[in-house]
Amino acid sequence: MNEFAVQLTGVGKDYRFFSLNDVRLEVPVGQIMGFIGPNGAGKSTTIRILMGLVHQDRGEVRVLGHSMPKKQAAAKRDIGFASEDMRLYGSSTLDWHMRFVRSVYPSWDESYAQTLLKRFDLRREQRITGMSHGQQVKAGLLLALARRPRLLILDEPTTGLDPVARHEVIRELTAVMQDDHRSILFSSHNTHDIEQISDQITFIDRGRIIDCRDKESFLDRWRRIRVELPGDVDVPALPGIIGVLQTGRLAVATTNAFDVSLPRAYEAAGIRVHAVENMTLEEIFVTNVHYSREGVAV
Amino acid sequence: MLSGFVLSQADGRPMYLQIIEQVRRRIAVGDWKAGELLPSIRQLAADLQVSVITVKRAYLELEREGLILTHHGKGSVVAARTDAATQVYEQELTTHLEQAAHLAGVLGISTREVQARLRDAIEQTKPAAVKP
Numbered sequence: 125m126n127e128f129a130v131q132l133t134g135v136g137k138d139y140r141f142f143s144l145n146d147v148r149l150e151v152p153v154g155q156i157m158g159f160i161g162p163n164g165a166g167k168s169t170t171i172r173i174l175m176g177l178v179h180q181d182r183g184e185v186r187v188l189g190h191s192m193p194k195k196q197a198a199a200k201r202d203i204g205f206a207s208e209d210m211r212l213y214g215s216s217t218l219d220w221h222m223r224f225v226r227s228v229y230p231s232w233d234e235s236y237a238q239t240l241l242k243r244f245d246l247r248r249e250q251r252i253t254g255m256s257h258g259q260q261v262k263a264g265l266l267l268a269l270a271r272r273p274r275l276l277i278l279d280e281p282t283t284g285l286d287p288v289a290r291h292e293v294i295r296e297l298t299a300v301m302q303d304d305h306r307s308i309l310f311s312s313h314n315t316h317d318i319e320q321i322s323d324q325i326t327f328i329d330r331g332r333i334i335d336c337r338d339k340e341s342f343l344d345r346w347r348r349i350r351v352e353l354p355g356d357v358d359v360p361a362l363p364g365i366i367g368v369l370q371t372g373r374l375a376v377a378t379t380n381a382f383d384v385s386l387p388r389a390y391e392a393a394g395i396r397v398h399a400v401e402n403m404t405l406e407e408i409f410v411t412n413v414h415y416s417r418e419g420v421a422v
Numbered sequence: 423m424l425s426g427f428v429l430s431q432a433d434g435r436p437m438y439l440q441i442i443e444q445v446r447r448r449i450a451v452g453d454w455k456a457g458e459l460l461p462s463i464r465q466l467a468a469d470l471q472v473s474v475i476t477v478k479r480a481y482l483e484l485e486r487e488g489l490i491l492t493h494h495g496k497g498s499v500v501a502a503r504t505d506a507a508t509q510v511y512e513q514e515l516t517t518h519l520e521q522a523a524h525l526a527g528v529l530g531i532s533t534r535e536v537q538a539r540l541r542d543a544i545e546q547t548k549p550a551a552v553k554p
Contacts, residue, residue: 298467302468304464324475343436
């Protein structure tokens with residue numbers, strides 16, 4: 125079996141005001157990939173390409189071993205897709221949708237669907253038009269999850285949900301991963317959700333992938349180092365430091381390649397290190413986008 | 423085995439460190455005995471709603487410390503050692519002392535003063551009965 129559930133290599137797509145360039149995205153089987161980017165970065169375009177909804181101009185796309193968009197019919201049997209802007213039929217009930225999906229996909233798990241109805245606090249008989257935005261998002265997720273697909277592709281699955289619903293969704297996604305043959309790709313600008321449950325993380329900005337690695341390395345490599353300078357001098361340039369904010373004798377240095385040798389090097393230069401701080405994924409993301417836009421190699 | 427772990431979102435420490443600490447405690451208080459099977463990595467990840475890679479990392483560190491043993495394909499068990507609890511508290515003491523030393527450095531407090539204050543702290547934690 126292929127070791128990647130999703131594999132994009134050198135993928136590009138040109139629009140009049142936007143282009144996606146040289147996208148490389150790999151989701152290992154048995155893992156959750158969090159796909160993070162600001163609005164308009166190319167997250168949804170990338171997801172549409174790997175679903176075969178949009179055809180790439182360049183590059184190779186393989187999903188569950190199938191070449192896309194050519195073999196999309198075969199690939200889609202095992203993909204559960206939910207996106208924020210997915211349209212369900214407004215005048216039909218959730219029950220109608222459930223029976224429809226069940227008739228198309230033999231893998232539909234009715235007892236799991238029942239459990240999800242309860243957990244997501246949804247009612248079968250309710251028409252889609254009568255549902256709140258959050259309920260519609262949950263309905264879309266239920267329809268994708270209850271098929272028990274090998275790959276879940278979720279575009280902003282937690283956007284617009286209240287904290288209770290978000291928590292339930294996160295719980296279901298982590299429960300899915302008890303089976304190591306299944307994989308999830310989910311895009312979000314909610315870095316908190318991604319930080320909690322993702323194994324791998326990819327940052328995208330302005331149509332390009334700006335960073336991609338496993339979550340633990342992300343959190344390990346980025347640090348803020350607070351220092352006190354001995355006098356009216358500048359913080360010396362050290363390898364791995366991507367930015368320094370200095371006011372008076374105090375400075376904060378940011379690194380994306382932390383190593384214990386960094387604070388030691390400061391100490392050796394007569395600079396007192398006050399603290400070495402961890403950064404949240406959100407801080408890492410924002411800093412990463414900032415420096416990549418400024419042209420600093422990160 | 424149910425872990426009964428509760429992770430803190432407001433705690434500044436990374437999730438994997440929190441998991442390590444909670445496993446250590448379970449072992450230290452004797453809830454998890456030598457030879458007992460730990461929850462599988464995927465089970466604990468689902469239980470705590472964190473990523474598999476985070477739990478994997480915590481287990482790797484615990485293995486390195488010798489607190490657990492991992493048999494490939496069979497899961498992880500608590501290592502057969504009796505000094506697990508002692509080792510945990512020993513480790514904690516080291517951490518606290520290091521922190522104290524660091525803070526003393528930040529505040530510019532002399533070694534002599536730190537020693538004196540540690541002595542005071544020890545005196546204060548002694549049971550009241552032995553005081554005159």
